[in-house]
Amino acid sequence: MPFVISDECVACGSCVDSCPNGAIVEGEERFEITEDCVDCGACVDACPVNAIKET
Numbered sequence: 001m002p003f004v005i006s007d008e009c010v011a012c013g014s015c016v017d018s019c020p021n022g023a024i025v026e027g028e029e030r031f032e033i034t035e036d037c038v039d040c041g042a043c044v045d046a047c048p049v050n051a052i053k054e055t
Helices: 014-018 042-046
Strands: 003-005 024-026 031-033 052-054
Touching: 003 031, 014 024, 014 042, 042 052
Parallel strands: none
Antiparallel strands: 003 052, 024 031
């Protein structure tokens, strides 16, 4: 999984709505990307604070 959600996440949920595979879930402090991620990158463009980075 080449994408991670950084501490810059403001938990707005935009990434969740953009994920076609349902691979983003709410974590304790921010959203997290699960192993169901298919590396499409849709979440990267949806994030308004650029908190999703490629590893």
